[in-house]
Amino acid sequence: MLNIKNLSVKVIDSDINILNKLNLEIGNGEVHAIMGPNGTGKSTLAKIIMGHYQYEVTNGSIKFNNKDITKLSVDERAKLGIFLSMQDPTVIDGVSNSEFIRTAQNEINGSKTNLYEFIKNMEFSLDDLKLDSNMIHRSINKDFSGGEKKKNEILQMKLLKPKFIILDELDSGLDVDSLKIVCKNINKYLKDNKECSILIITHYPRILEYIKPDYVHILKDGNIKKTGDMKLALEIEKNGYQIIGEENE
């Protein structure tokens, strides 16, 4: 599904290199996790897959279902089925959640979503996530708690039905109960969409107890230094990042 080859990335208008010849292949239906110390490029990887404006690909390619997406715009990538659940979702005053999600559905599907279907699906999804139904009339993420913001990301995921999901530090800002609810929804989505793949970016293995990864990668200095399974995540939790041979940051 996702094939990243020799990817080097720098911050636009600077000489700061973030990723350095990174390789990563994610197959259909696979769950991958990327762990690593602060400042090693985990979130940059998530953003560059989505096409963030602050970064520039200086080498290599990102292919999604064999299509090179390196030069595609952000919305074109989303229309192909890529979804980024953001670490710190943006607050947008004046634009309601319902207007936003409905516009996104119309754009992705290429046709106007039936209003009745939209409301019905929205109500089911709000209930699944234990979100107050009034939130759909509120401005995007405005005055939302940290947990509500993360749940709103997963609400959008459920309604936009992506093929590839990036979860960038989903567990930050979520209490234990909310994390369980959110992960339950993601697992249900995976069960209903067998081909869907996930890339989890996290500092801690706690989220991986709820969404089981097939592969765990350790990212350091802009490159994947080690790949394993859940045991590797638990080993990191126990011993820190020294196990990859360098001092923890």
Next chain:
Amino acid sequence: MNNIIYLNGEEHKEFNLEEDTIIYHFSIDKSSDITINLNKEDITLYYYYNNINYNDNNYKIRVNHNKSNTKSFVYNHGVNVNNSKLHYWVDGYVPKKSNGCDCNQDNQIININDGNSKIWPNLLIDNFDVNANHAAYIGKFKEEDLFYIMSRGISRKKAYKLLLSGFLLNTDSIDKEKISDFVDEINKL
């Protein structure tokens, strides 16, 4: 609130208020000069000014807290489409005789191109017992906001429209039927 007033492009107006009031002011390419007197204790004013600008224009508003414990919340949002002048003078005045007032203003102008936009967010306070806030922003929509919207499959053009509409119709309580010309103008942007 019982007293809700819609202004569609009125240029010069003075209000003497004695009850809680919301004023929605929509202006397309016009200068305006508004004075509001809060003449009864404990009353609250919400003022929402939204304007689309093409040529050189000035907007002046002055809120006089003539009585104690009066509150004002003034929100001024403008979109300057061309490279023309758009200047806001926003005065909140609390005289010495008025205690316990709450005087707030939030001003934003989005330049679509390279307009000459300026804001003077003045708080004229002659009393120690007051809560006063002012803010002013002139610039473009944030790239991070556009990125977020586009990351859900919405084109840059439509993302911009969503932001414009949200910026200029920034409260849920507006009766859009009363401002149909303004809504049509947003759709032309």
